[in-house]
Amino acid sequence: MNRVIHFEIPANDPEKVAAFYTGLFGWKISKWAGPVDYWVVETGKDAPGINGGILRRQHPEQPCVNTVDVENLDATMTRVTESGGQVVVPKMPVPGVGWLCYCKDPDGNIFGMMQPDSNAK
Numbered sequence: 001m002n003r004v005i006h007f008e009i010p011a012n013d014p015e016k017v018a019a020f021y022t023g024l025f026g027w028k029i030s031k032w033a034g035p036v037d038y039w040v041v042e043t044g045k046d047a048p049g050i051n052g053g054i055l056r057r058q059h060p061e062q063p064c065v066n067t068v069d070v071e072n073l074d075a076t077m078t079r080v081t082e083s084g085g086q087v088v089v090p091k092m093p094v095p096g097v098g099w100l101c102y103c104k105d106p107d108g109n110i111f112g113m114m115q116p117d118s119n120a121k
Contacts, residue, residue, distance in 0.1 A: 005114065006067040007041075007052035014039050014054045021054075029054065034095060065102065067112030073099045076113055093120040 011017035018029040018039050025043070032038040032053070039054040070076040077087050080103045088110070089102035098116040105111065 002068050002070055004066045005050055005069040006112070007050060008065045008067070008112070009041075009052065009054045010057040010062040010064070011054050012057050014056055017054055063110050065110050065112050067100070067114050070113045070115055073101060073113055073115035077101055077103070080113075095121050 009017065009021075014037065018041075021027045021041065022029055027044070028042040029039050032040050037056050041052040041054060043049050043051055073091055077091065080087060084106040086104045087101055088104050091099050091101045094100050094114070096118055098114050098118075098120050100112060100114050102110055102112050
């Protein structure tokens with residue numbers, strides 16, 4: 001079964017939003033050393049849950065997004081379109097992490113899919 005493994009929160013001011021969630025929930029948030037501005041969110045280890053990230057908002061209506069772990073991204077992207085969904089951001093590498101794309105379900109909700117691959121570049 002494929003599970004939600006990550007969430008993303010878009011923000012106009014990521015540092016301010018990081019401080020908000022750190023103060024509110026005690027989340028540990030640190031800037032990623034990767035090639036884009038991204039803040040990694042650790043929500044804890046004491047109970048079930050997922051970690052996520054904060055990124056700079058790209059457009060005014062950019063939603064929060066959940067990302068689902070998949071074994072084969074290409075095959076799952078095909079199943080998205082065959083099932084009435086749409087791939088809206090094509091497969092791209094997240095260096096050292098894996099392969100990522102963003103899709104819409106038939107009702108227009110955005111979600112991500114990630115195929116882990118530490119060799120992704």
